[in-house]
Amino acid sequence: MSVLKLWRDPSPEDVDPHVNGFLQALQHPTVIALTGRDTSRHRVLVTLLHGNEPSGLEAVHQFLLSGEQPAVNVSVVLGSVHAAAAEPLFYHRMLPGDRDLNRCFEAPYSDGQAVLAKAILDYVRSCEPEAVIDLHNTSGSSPAFGVGIYENEEVMALTGLFVDKLIVTELRLGSLMEQEFGAPVVTVEAGGSADDAADSTAREGVRQFFTLKTLWSEHAPVTVIRKSRRLELQPHSRIDYADRPLHDRDITLRADVDSFNFRLAQPDEALGWLGEDGYSHLRIGGEPGRSDVGDFFEERDGCLFPRDTMQIFMATTRPDIAASDCLFYFVMSKQ
Numbered sequence: 001m002s003v004l005k006l007w008r009d010p011s012p013e014d015v016d017p018h019v020n021g022f023l024q025a026l027q028h029p030t031v032i033a034l035t036g037r038d039t040s041r042h043r044v045l046v047t048l049l050h051g052n053e054p055s056g057l058e059a060v061h062q063f064l065l066s067g068e069q070p071a072v073n074v075s076v077v078l079g080s081v082h083a084a085a086a087e088p089l090f091y092h093r094m095l096p097g098d099r100d101l102n103r104c105f106e107a108p109y110s111d112g113q114a115v116l117a118k119a120i121l122d123y124v125r126s127c128e129p130e131a132v133i134d135l136h137n138t139s140g141s142s143p144a145f146g147v148g149i150y151e152n153e154e155v156m157a158l159t160g161l162f163v164d165k166l167i168v169t170e171l172r173l174g175s176l177m178e179q180e181f182g183a184p185v186v187t188v189e190a191g192g193s194a195d196d197a198a199d200s201t202a203r204e205g206v207r208q209f210f211t212l213k214t215l216w217s218e219h220a221p222v223t224v225i226r227k228s229r230r231l232e233l234q235p236h237s238r239i240d241y242a243d244r245p246l247h248d249r250d251i252t253l254r255a256d257v258d259s260f261n262f263r264l265a266q267p268d269e270a271l272g273w274l275g276e277d278g279y280s281h282l283r284i285g286g287e288p289g290r291s292d293v294g295d296f297f298e299e300r301d302g303c304l305f306p307r308d309t310m311q312i313f314m315a316t317t318r319p320d321i322a323a324s325d326c327l328f329y330f331v332m333s334k335q
């Protein structure tokens with residue numbers, strides 16, 4: 001069997017009425033292919049690249065149960081089915097020991113995750129899509145937003161189907177959206193999986209993406225955010241989240257640090273506590289040429305503060321995700 005299982009035109013009766021049952025019935029990374037009214041065009045929705053991000057799968061599940069026919073051919077690519085279905089359900093971003101699937105979309109395609117990434121890439125390209133959406137949840141609580149590697153009218157229109165903010169990033173991490181599909185591609189972060197709004201954001205966006213005759217007519221206004229950076233943990237440094245400094249950690253971030261997502265963090269707002277090595281356990285990622293942590297943050301009384309007003313987003317409160325990905329992204333208010 002190929003890496004991706006193909007499930008063509010399931011009827012509502014073929015679909016388990018509960019999303020957990022729907023997930024467990026998949027058993028493998030899966031493509032659900034739906035025949036549209038116009039079969040000359042194709043749109044691709046990729047979701048569940050991270051197993052702990054269920055809103056995209058839930059939106060697809062709802063759409064399948066509705067029995068509605070999409071406007072054009074649609075393929076739904078469900079990536080980390082194994083990680084999502086491992087107990088506890090929807091907890092594992094990837095299975096223990098595996099690499100992050102959304103960092104594997106670049107050669108060499110050597111391990112199992114990379115082989116899956118390559119199969120997804122090949123499949124999406126074979127569709128010759130007119131548009132590609134990669135639908136995620138954020139790791140912490142957050143308003144919804146889109147991420148793209150460039151901005152043009154098509155990218156803005158796709159983003160506007162789901163959200164009203166677009167982060168244009170120069171970061172290259174080996175993610176799906178960085179790849180060339182001959183079509184616009186946008187990553188949508190529907191908000192945290194525990195946020196009430198995330199499921200409805202995903203559901204409404206997916207419904208529009210599947211059923212609108214054209215994607216390129218007038219779209220809702222979208223605010224563009226540029227020049228984002230990442231605050232990353234140094235390899236082997238130890239991080240955790242609490243309401244007080246933890247003495248066996250190199251850095252303790254506030255347990256509610258995700259409450260900063262998409263609001264401005266001021267220089268007098270502490271983000272967490274630093275151990276005796278200060279912020280040497282942190283580094284800045286996300287731009288050509290290295291910046292120092294001290295360009296953007298400072299230590300005062302053992303605490304970590306923004307040096308100037310900054311907008312924070314994608315802050316997680318999971319130590320494992322902070323260590324394997326990043327603590328958060330940020331843009332300085334004054335560039």
Ligand SMILES: [Zn+2]
Nearest residue numbers: 050053136137
């Ligand atoms: Zn994700």
